[in-house]
Amino acid sequence: MREIVTIQVGSFANFIGSHFWNFQDELLGLVDDPHGDPVFKNQSLDMDVFYRAGEMPQTSFAYTLKHMQGIPTYSPRLLSIDFQGTLGSLSSHGSLYHEIPSAPMHVRTWTGNVTKLVSDPQKKNLFLQRLDEEEHGKPSAEEDDHIQDKDIVECLENGVHFWTDFSKVHYHPQSLYELKGLWMDAQEFDNYGIGRDIFSEALRGEEINDRLRFFVEECDQIQGIQFIVDDSGGFSSVAAEFLENIADEYTNTPVLLYAARGPGPGTTNKNALGRKDSISKALHDAVSFSRLSSFSKLIVPIGLPFLSRSKASTFLCIEDSKAYHCSAVYAAALHSISLPFRMESIGSATDSHYVAGAIDVNGIVQMLAGQARQNMVAILDVAMPAPCLTGEQNKQSVQRGLHSLTPEIAEDVEDFRAIESTTVHGIHHSGGNPASISEVQDSIFASYESALTRPMFSHLSVALCPLPIPLPFPSIFSNLVRERGELLDSPIYGSQSRGSLDVHSIPMAARLRSSNAILPYIETRLGNLRRFGIEKGAPGSEVLRSWGFEKDELQDMGEELSRMVMALDPREESSDSD
Template identity: 30%
Template sequence: MASVCREVVTLQLGHFSNYVGTHWWNLQDAALCYDPDSHSPPSELLSDVLFREGVTLGGQTTYTPRLITLDLKGSLSTLRQEGSLYETGKEVRTFTWEGEVMTHRESPPAKNSFLQDLDRLDEGQLLAEGDFSATQAQESEALSAGGIAMATVNTSLERAQKRYSLEGSVRVWSDFLRVHLHPRSMMVINQYNHDGESNRLEAFGQGEALCRSATVLEELEDRLHFFVEECDYLQGFQVLCDLQDGFSGLGSGVTELLHDAYGGRGIFTWGLAPVRHPDTSPVKELYHLVNSALGLVSLSNHSSLFCPLTLRGGLGRCPAPPTSFPHLQFDSSLWYHSSAVLAAALDTMTVPYRQTQGGGPMWQLSDALAVSGRKVAAAYSALPFPMMLGTSLPDTLSSYGDSLPWRPLSACGELGDGQSFGQSVTLRGIEAQSLVSALAPGTRPSTPLHTCSSGEEVLASFVWRHYPSTPVAVHWISSPCKLTPPFPQIFSPTLGVTGLLEPSPRAPQTAVGSVPVLSSLQSTPALHPCLTDLWRAASAQDPRRLASFLGAGTEQGDLQEALEDLRTLAQCYRGILEPSPLGSSEDESD
């Protein structure tokens, strides 16, 4: 029996969110399979959850993200707002002037090598010299058998085996976007500029006012209706929202709209924050702090589940060093790199509501984690999951002893006290034969993990060992996180092409094509110090320094109320045996 496809509409609000979203959609595109061979194993993930099928004016079938992306004027660079899939190819001009006409054309922005190659693919050109007769023969055979043959970006890039170094040429997110978007997907806010010092969307109140304006609200509702009304079983919305600028206020209005208009649907909101902003200043850092506090409170209030997603070591004024991973070599301050790490983790954490078998809808995951009003979750990931080639999952997990393999992605670390209110753990990219220990008859298991009979049991036993009383949902798929250009090659030489650790270093020009990933989405007491630090930092600011921020649309009373809500929210995550660290005066007001 075929699985019911529960569709999801994705919204990306802000420039860094679009960086993460671009890598996210590139990963989804890399995982798509158009192979008409009926002997191929069925996909473990339903791509129709995220993608929609359409037809161009010329009758060409398209498969585009079910996506609405919002950004500011000047943020698209070479990308056209209406996209390129549905153009007629003819420019219609109507003139009433009969005199001489002089046309001035502005030179378009230069495209990097990756975008130039995508243009060549769209025009039917080859990327590199080589014999492609095998692929052409497969396509001809598929057509003769009545199948559908598509020369995809995936197959073309894989055949060319071309590597790109885009670190110096990526200026905006569209510089590495490899998927076509529907004309209804891209929404540009022309009231504010992406670059420059004037007309910047810097404050929460500006974003709130935008969402109340008739122009923006009507256009957004029109796009929502377009994507929602074609869904048969809409399960909800996933919202990627910049947390530290005015998009936090816009996201507040958008999630409130979704909550009011589509009650009962899941709303998963990911609050994105880069490690560093370009051209920052003390005043801008103050804005980032207060925007984060206001955004976190409001976004979590209107969402089924809210999760900060960042490599920052904290959300306050003096965060700890950024999160690092033992087998990644990347520049955390470079958005092209940091957004790739977050997107790969997000790709794994969202597996449960995209699975063909064994998963569940958004509401099921949110109900399991958002218990007793705790609608803020924390993300952790082992990227890549550090498993040695030829070993088993029990071997790898048991080698950690009392430590954990994952690193924090929500600006809060692990407390190590064994307390958690609920977890969703997902592992991908480990083949079935490596999930359990292959012990010879009569061999004594070295650890309890080696006695488990399934990968899910191994994972659950590992989590319960560290969190003895935690409700946990475990998910596993064998397919790895597939990496194709332009995902940056940020992997250490200790990883082989399949992302597993190998005894010999990988050849310098050999790319890692896929990686296994382990992720954990938790409702955890570790959020208590994180949220408390944010509350303290925002509350400690001199109101006189906030005059310009408040002048952008946020009332002093609303700010104080939000800070009080943030303090109350932080208290919800105190551990079972943990005393309040806020002092007796706060305790008395609880």
């Protein structure tokens, strides 16, 4: 067994995670669906890599109905961290167990009147009501007109407030950790300094480490940690402190870190900010990137300021203000990247009919960050949906359909030392028939051969299984996307956007690449740290002091960022020394 533990820190990270786990849950359900597409029956994917098996016990903090005790459970190997109150209608103990109501505390030294204030629980939306009905054996929507699929889709499009509003997964009681007692909202929790001491205060760090230890110690042979952090505010420093502990305790366990930036304060137009706020934001970005990268083996920045305007959204209809929309795209890309981590080892000739190119987390890290250039910052590209195989050179190839989800990168740069790992799954021929593993491989390799520039090294993973679209997925596909993700030349009449009722699965391609195209991203952070924080009379020096940083720490950060730049552009070495 080669398990992966997933950690999600912050609101947008949990939005991404909610979609990610919905994809996994959908795959599990389609395997057992007698009416499902046969392509999902033989996935050759080991879901135990991301999931843990257990059973419903009697515990000290929860009770299980007698008829449910001992029933097997299958839940994500996940630790989620967020504000108190961001779980919506979901209990912090998850949904597998029923909480024991806490006994009222009687203070005998007080003889006066007592007023008890109890907030109303969050009301479950139509989607969660449907899940409850199915859990308790009540009539489904096909048998009862009470809740229809179209009503659920409309409800979610207009009413997602929490990441749990569209989650259809059962979570283990150790998975959901709330940061209690902060008394602030996301708008106030907007910089690195404000979250710096939160991890170590009130025994939070010990409690979080204990929860991670619970999942790690039950692994037979952990292959790595998939870490997603909302790095737009204070959760960045919470994650950095946590990552430092992980680096100390699990020295040989590689961390694949996604630094995610969602809609909201993190994507605010700089021109709309005052000078002080602009400097604070620039310093946050620099410090956050420096600290997070120092405790991970490979860091992948994701989160475009305006996803809807990007080339990645060519066949999508995104509302940038909706975390529910944007996070779905990033989650789909992470799902594709993670497929090689759970591909079953090729043990016979028949196995290769379904998957090829298995690799583990350490393999990806060593491939992208462990080569001669030692670049640990990767770019994430996606084709959603991926184009079909046409066999014609003048048509769009899978590689040409890939566009970046990483912000602030250089476009169309030549890098003869680039390294990339691409995952392609569920690809069709132009006629709609599924393409075989060998046909996809031949097409990709032919594209490399005909390209004017090609990477120094590339790895390809292929699977027949497409990305399943679960019911709570947002309606973000354009009217050029058909039921199985085929791309049309002319739009479907009568609809601007299409969702899970119209599109049931899509072919996908995603790529991690080590390239000097990431230079602008790093150089911007290095320049801002020097200009606003390190140079004599820097206007942001007081801000950094209020965040708890001394001058020598800032100098160390600057030197580390400078080394990253020099690794990608040796010409900077002479100018830096000057």
